[in-house]
Amino acid sequence: MGLQENFETLDEAPSWKDDELLECVAVVPEAPNTATFSFRAPSGAWFKYQPGQFVTLELPVPGETVYRTYTISSSPSRPLSLSVTVKAQPDSIGTRWMLDHLRPGMRIKAMGPAGIFTLPNRPTGKYLFISAGSGVTPSLSMTKYLFDRGQDPDICFVNCAKRPSEIIARSDLEHMASRVPGIKLHFIVEEDDPFRTWSGYRGMLNQIVLGFIAQDYLEREVYCCGPDPFMQAVREMLIAMGFNMDNYNQESFGAPVENEADAPETDDVILEDDKEAVIEFTNSGVSHTCTQTDTVLAAAKAAGLNIPSGCTFGVCGTCKVKKTEGEVHMVHNGGISDEDVENGYILACCSNPIGKVAVEV
Structure with a gap:
C-alpha cells in the first residue's frame, strides 16, 4: 500500500527505520555503467536523514549476500523517497548486480542512514563542492537540499569526469542552476566524446583552474569526495594556495565514515618556515x-x-x-x-x- 492509503498526511507517517525493506520504484540511467535507483518504504514511512549521509544495502548476489554502502543522492527535503546513484567499476560485484538485476517492484534490506560528511545544521554559508566521478553524489544531495530550502544558496560546484557523457546527474544540476543564480557549475573533463562538441574545461583540476573558477575560495567551506588520490591532490592544492584546512571536509566514496573516531588521518605535508x-x-x-x-x-x-x-x-x-x-x-x-x-x-x-x-x- 502507498502513503496515501496508509496516512491522511505526512505528519501522521512514521519515519523509516532500517529494519524495514525498501521497494525499488525507479531506475534512471545516468552515464555508462551508472544509474540512480529510487526507493520507497512499503509501509508509507518517510525518510529522515542529513544531506551527505549514506545507507548500506543488503544485495542478494547469487551465491552470497553482500553489503554495499552508497551515499544518498536524493535530498531529505523530499522525504517520500530515497535514491542512491551507483557506478560499477570493472571489479564491482554488488553494484554490477544492481545495474543488471534490480528493477522496480523488487525489495531489498537497507541499514542506515549514517555518516558525518554533512552540512551544518543551519547551512547559510558559501560552499565549494569538489568531486570526481561518482563522488559527486553527496554534493548532489547537498545541492538539492540547499536548492529546496528556497533561499538563494552560494555554491561553486566543481565536478571532474573522464568525458562529458560520464558527468553524473548533469541535467539535474543544470536544471537547478538555471533557476538559482547562486549555483555555479564547473565541469572538467579529461577528454571529449567523439563527434560531440564540448565547450567546457578540459584537462585536470589544478591550482590555476581552481583559482580561476572559485576566486573567493578562501571564503568558502570545501566539501570534497572522490578517489583517495584525487582528494590528496585537492588537499595539496588548497594547502599550497593558503586555504584554511579547518574549513575542509572530505569523504571517500570507497569508505564512508560513520563517526569522527573512525575518520582516517590525512598525511598532508605542511611546510614550516622555521624548519x-x-x-x-x-x-x-x-x-x-x-x-x-x-x-x-x-x-x-x-x-x-x-x-x-x-x-x-x-x-x-x-x-x-x-x-x-x-x-x-x-x-x-x-x-x-x-x-x-x-x-x-x-x-x-x-x-x-x-x-x-x-x-x-
Whole structure:
C-alpha cells in the first residue's frame, strides 16, 4: 500500500527505520555503467536523514549476500523517497548486480542512514563542492537540499569526469542552476566524446583552474569526495594556495565514515618556515641553507644561480631539473609528466625541500 492509503498526511507517517525493506520504484540511467535507483518504504514511512549521509544495502548476489554502502543522492527535503546513484567499476560485484538485476517492484534490506560528511545544521554559508566521478553524489544531495530550502544558496560546484557523457546527474544540476543564480557549475573533463562538441574545461583540476573558477575560495567551506588520490591532490592544492584546512571536509566514496573516531588521518605535508633545509647544487658546487617554505627556484636565485623559468606556477615545465638526493614536496599544475617524476625530475618553481636535497644545477 502507498502513503496515501496508509496516512491522511505526512505528519501522521512514521519515519523509516532500517529494519524495514525498501521497494525499488525507479531506475534512471545516468552515464555508462551508472544509474540512480529510487526507493520507497512499503509501509508509507518517510525518510529522515542529513544531506551527505549514506545507507548500506543488503544485495542478494547469487551465491552470497553482500553489503554495499552508497551515499544518498536524493535530498531529505523530499522525504517520500530515497535514491542512491551507483557506478560499477570493472571489479564491482554488488553494484554490477544492481545495474543488471534490480528493477522496480523488487525489495531489498537497507541499514542506515549514517555518516558525518554533512552540512551544518543551519547551512547559510558559501560552499565549494569538489568531486570526481561518482563522488559527486553527496554534493548532489547537498545541492538539492540547499536548492529546496528556497533561499538563494552560494555554491561553486566543481565536478571532474573522464568525458562529458560520464558527468553524473548533469541535467539535474543544470536544471537547478538555471533557476538559482547562486549555483555555479564547473565541469572538467579529461577528454571529449567523439563527434560531440564540448565547450567546457578540459584537462585536470589544478591550482590555476581552481583559482580561476572559485576566486573567493578562501571564503568558502570545501566539501570534497572522490578517489583517495584525487582528494590528496585537492588537499595539496588548497594547502599550497593558503586555504584554511579547518574549513575542509572530505569523504571517500570507497569508505564512508560513520563517526569522527573512525575518520582516517590525512598525511598532508605542511611546510614550516622555521624548519631548515639544505640544497646542494651539485653542478655548481654550491650549498645553500633555506627553509621548507622556500622553493628550489627561490633558493637557487638566493645562491646566485640561474635556473631558467617561465610561469613559476608549475605549468610550463621550463624549470625542470634532476633531483639526485633527498625529498621535495612538489605541487605542480601539469608541467611535468609522471615518467619524469619517476626518473627523479622536479619543477624547481613549485618544489619545496624537505631536509637535505641535491639537484643537478
